[in-house]
Amino acid sequence: MPKLRPLALALAASQPLIAATAFAQAAPTALDAVIVTGTRAKDRTLADTAVPVDVLSREDVLRAAGPDGNLAAALQALLPSFNFPRQSNSGGGDHVRAAQLRGLSPDQVLVLVNGKRRHTSAVVNLESKTGKGTNPVDFNTLPLSAVARIEVLRDGAGAQYGSDAIAGVVNIILDERKTGGELATEVGAFHTKFDPTGQTLTDGQTQSASVTQGWALGRDGFVRAGLEGLHRNATNRAGLDELPPWEDQSADNLATAGRRNYAPGEPATRQWQAWFNGAADVAPGTRAYGFGTWQQRRSLGAAYYRYPDSSANVKSVYPDGYRPQTTGDNRDLQLVAGLKTSWADWDLDVALNHGRNDFDYGVRHTINASLGAASPREFHLGDFGSRLTALNLDLSRELAAPGLARPLTLAVGLEARRDGFVTGAGDAASYAVGSFDAPAGAQAGPGLQAGDATRRGRNVVGAYADLSADLTRDWQANLALRHDHYSDFGGATTAKLSTRLALDRTLALRGAVSSNFRAPSLAQQGFSFTVTDRGDGGTLSQVRTLPVDNEVARYLGAQDLKAETSRNASVGLSWQPGKTWSTTLDAYAIRVKNRITLSQRISRDGLADELLAKFGVAGIDGVNFFTNALDTRTRGADLVTQWRGAALGGDLRLGWTASFNRTTVRGGDGVGLEEINTLTDASPRQRHILTAQWQGGQWGLTGRLTRHGRTTRVFDFGDGYVPTQTYAAVWQLDLEAQVQLTRALALDFGAVNATDRYPTRSSADISYYGNFPYDVLSPIGFNGAYYYARARLSF
Template sequence: MSNASEGKPGISSVESVGLRPLSSLMHHDAMRQLRPITLACLTLLLEGGALMVHDQAQAQAQAQAQAQPQAAVDAPPASGGEAAGAPAAAAQGLNPVLVTGTRAKDRTLADSQVPVDVLSRDDVLRAAGADGTLAAALQALLPSFNFPRQSNSGGADHVRAAQLRGLSPDQVLVLVNGKRRHTSALVNLESKTGKGTNPVDFNTIPLSAVQRIEVVRDGAGAQYGSDAIAGVVNIILDDRRSGTELTTEAGLFHTDFAPTGRTINDGQTQSASLTHGWALGERGFLRAGLEGLHRKATNRSGLDELPSWEDSTPDNLATVGQRNYAAGDPATRQWQAFFNGAVDLQADQQLYAFGTWQERRSVGAAYYRYPDSSANLKSVYPEGYRPETTGHNRDLQLAAGLRGAWADWDYDLSLNHGRNDFDYGVRRSLNVSLGDTSPTRFHLGDFGSRLTGANLDLTRSVSLPGLTRPATLALGLEAREERFATEAGDAASYAVGTFGGPAGAQAGPGLQPEDATRLSRRVVGAYVDLSAHLTRDWEAEAALRHDHYSDFGNATTAKLSSRLALNREVALRGAVSSNFRAPSLAQRGFSFTVTDLGDGGQLSQLKTVPADSAVARYLGAQPLKAEKSRNASLGLTWQPNTQWSATLDAYTIRVKNRITLSQRISGDTLAEELASQFGVVGVDGVNFFTNALDTRTRGADLVTQWTGAGLGGQWKLSWAAAFNKTTVHLHDDANVGLEEINTLTDASPRQRHIFSAQWQSGAWTLLGRATRHGSTTRVFDFGDGFVPTQTYAAVWQLDIEGQWQVTKSLTLSLGAINATDRYPSRSTADIAYYGNFPYDVLSPIGINGAYYYARAKLAF
């Protein structure tokens, strides 16, 4: 769903054709659903739910406000059209005014009713690390955020998915300046994390564009709409009215790689960004920037032992002991740009606009084909070959709006458009069935995603009987259209030739014309939100939302949140809500074939088909339904003084009809049946999307931090931790395999701890961050009871940085990510794929080792 105020502090979206009066929605089943959620909240701690951590709050917020005093004054409200200038004073204090997760204009971090993380611009830039990307920075700063690397994972090498609270990547809503962000066009089918999803690609948003980020770690469907089951990430763009900033950075991986006994230097990275701000009148501004990045590939493959199914010919045996595979990051080149601006039309009216753009080209790795393999033609590749996947990603978001005051209302009227296009290909490949005439480079298909939305958000103060302070009433409407399309690849990429051998491009094949699709949906919705101080120490907020989807029907969600100050130091807060996620258009209509590990661990062709296709129905698939969740949270906040604060929030999230991929359906006769009955040739296995299970995620977040003087400087110390555990309940007719259950439950860490210390004195700033990544588990199901399983132990990561303010304008930094050169546990023989993949990509520490970098920033 969207946010009818995805431009206002916590405004939701509206998506309903033929809306019923809002008063009639009060009697909807969603309200009755809150009763069991309330009970779940009260019993959560007694049942031993985990502790969860995070509110990157006051010390960071103070540094942010001091560095960017204009941020709250001139930025387009992050979610709701709040008047420019209103939060200025508060934003410069210890607790910034929040614009996400609430529609009240005076809600600060300290009195938030739900857990919120606030990350400053400097936080994000410092934490971006080896990737130089936004998602990598979020993982370094937020223990509840997981952004694992992928390798030899097809499209997932080019578009990586991120998780919040251990849930699926498409169960978190992403906003930019409060406006709903469009999703990636690529559906990940070969990754572990995010398999079967096409979520927002965080890395299409330039790092240099970020002013601050607010992360609401709570269900927010009634406030923002579909996808906000795990929470909301609102990226607020830079709105500084003046000044130029030039930043350059260079780095590389330097590691001692035990599996080969070598010291490796690779992954060389260079990046640069330039931003400038202009003042437009008294309050207007324009900020714009451009940045570029070039990163070489990394390779952490081991020494090949030759798979057992490959013939022991002299040429195949000659490959033993060599590094034939490539396990690591893809080579990447990208350009990005942004603008963010506003201009006053009248004293109480402002026109605003913003946009982001990216073009990215990347080259990933695929599995090696041996010289005498059936997948090779020795006349073309005498020594075998390793295909390389190619991705060309283009992304754009543009938004504009008018905000101001009319009578007793503040309004925000906006239009938002986003699009993502991904061209997928493979090079150094073959279609063996075409013989020596086969091309070696193929275009595998085109993917496109579109989102266009219009929002009207209204807020005003209202006096209610019995209340000493005015309440805040918010109303909103949204209309949205979504589109998804795929186009076929080169004919040679899927052709079935006459020379025998496997058909289609190796590391493909391409998308076939009959699999190409064009889908669209229209969404209309409305919301109402009321926030009030019931007493001096007790405040509450209630939200109700209804959405209508043209392709699957209606959804009504509700949320109640509250905060009670027990005394000046301690407060109790909590929330209960119902949320939902509509099946994405890609999940409804996507069809594609990938090369994956099949029976016995051999490479084979796996075709994903829509749930309502003839093939899927033949295999027992049912039409997809929306996911529905019930969320409950209960937390304590403690701030004994201005130097020390701590928060603890426990939660439970129950998701009904969770969408996942079915298990791989294969067998000796399946290929024949597919060819004879449906004309599908060259496919060894099939899967499809299904609502075959329910999940329950229980966890907790803990954040504590202290600021003070010592050793001649100023200190900032913090400990943030996240704990979660997901359990699965399979439906009676479930067709979900062990690998998919593993993906949902323990393929991501159940806990992470981040300890950070920063010391600043004069021109020097030193930063140290120690992160403990929890254990992860990998499960493969190769059939016939062969289920290799391994749990990778928890691992510590140390990041350090030193910064020197050379002059008022010039700052130099040196740092290291994973400075102690740590790796995950070594994979067992059954999982290491005959020595070629000695480390698994599941652990957030990655498989690249230590990364060293230098940065220079010139600001004037």
């Protein structure tokens, strides 16, 4: 456990701080609200949960989405333990961003929708920093207008939900309002003073609109549905090019110096989303339900600039050089149908869940230089697909228990699931080796070759039992056991014990111990792709990621992947001295064994010739693969305090949330310095969020002040050249004013990062010769201030 003395002092000091501060967390949720995440009991509330759970309302989420306009951005704005950094010039990472909980890997958090498992993205992020090598759930595929509330369980929950819940669980509860509708529209743009070039920039113009409507069905049924659309222009935060020294110092190349040749920033995006949620009684005591979400998103990312006299250029085609653009076509679908009824003394819930994500990856404004001037200018690089089909049976009942304060709650269940991962080859010209003495394959991403396409699947069967008991009026305990069997690597058994003891009417002690696991994803087992990245000395080179069962990977040391396993422990205090104020402080420790990450890049003199001679495979400058090479320990604490009262003729809501965590690594043989940096120092160890909301009559004001902790970036360019830089902590101020013009029409005006703050400027060793003046690590991003206006019409 971390040292708790400073946190205990913070807890003791929180009352006067809250009374004095002008900022706090978003609107507190009623402490008597019943929660459904992390417990099978039907009457657990936010005030008496044995583990930390955050509940975010619909209004919280809609107001916090910011320029991204998506769910993960709202979660980062509201939860200090949630990190959603931007990516740029990161291949697939430009199109699908990864999020973290408690500083752990993006694929170590389980995402549920209405309590049902969400499928993962098809994209494996190989060129991103955060989440490198993972294909987690894409939060951006979940429509904002569909959210009724979000419950975030900050504790291991593998014994309750199965694989992936090492860091915790995010459960998105969909809107169930039976009547009425809402039409919303928003416009916004970045407007910033960009010091690296001395310019004032306005870009990233965004327009979005959504409509929702509810209909009553029968006596107590409903259908709620919605449609959303979004269009966002790209941003560009490139510095002035200084021409890397390994490029030809020709007159044409030198003429590009001092220009903005690169384009780090937000990708251009167009997307449509639709959703529905419904339920109706089909017989006395029997209720059918169903819900679904759909999205199609097209995005355009940026890649590295190729200079006029580069070997990667055909000058007759691009006399001034060129900057390739990566393209992504992301299609996502989840459909769930279920039935709730009674059987004997049991409440029964049976559901069929199907989800899929398909991603078509491409690149345009590029060339395969080895094909010369005859090369296409646009390439399809590959198709990627993720599949999940699950059948769940959940039963629960109360059992009389003499001597206990209340009946026991017993829940048991079964899950049968089919996971799938598929890839398809790109255009033949995207990986062809032409007759010209020049780099082969499409620049900014050689396509997936026919021999690398894969189709993998596995069957999963799981069973659990969950027992919840109030041992006395003041003491509750919960025990869960689960076993899952995977057809491709075997079984895993997990357990969890949590308890809460009320010390008096205002103060309670709570804690939990659990074992958890994460199965290696099918993508990590079977993914093969080639990316263009910075290699030795910072020069661009082609690095190939190979499946662990590939003969080249085996030759270089790859082994079969094992499941990650964890041991989690937490202890906390919950203090509610009155109806208007509550504070919780929870400390935790998480040990993860056999953590899966990418191996270090294997590259050496003569490797390409060696692999060509032995396996007949050409053009490999470097190789990496997934490995269970290290163990980690994460220790931290979360503080949440909130207050509500009357002030200035209105209702004032204040609070303070903070997250502290640190990850250390044990082992690590075969894992590069960059990957260890990703796991330990690349995300903030501390974040604080202070927000105030005031509502008086038709006016409302919101202010949020966030302190993002420092981060550290490490590059390993070989031969002992390891540029390293720590980016200082930075404060971010978000402001919003709301006015209710009529009962039906409301207007909001706001600014995200209103003071136009940026991270620390990158050093010369890391800024890639002036082209990337800011790194992607800081959660404040590198786009500057964003201003927006929103209108909402209820009907």
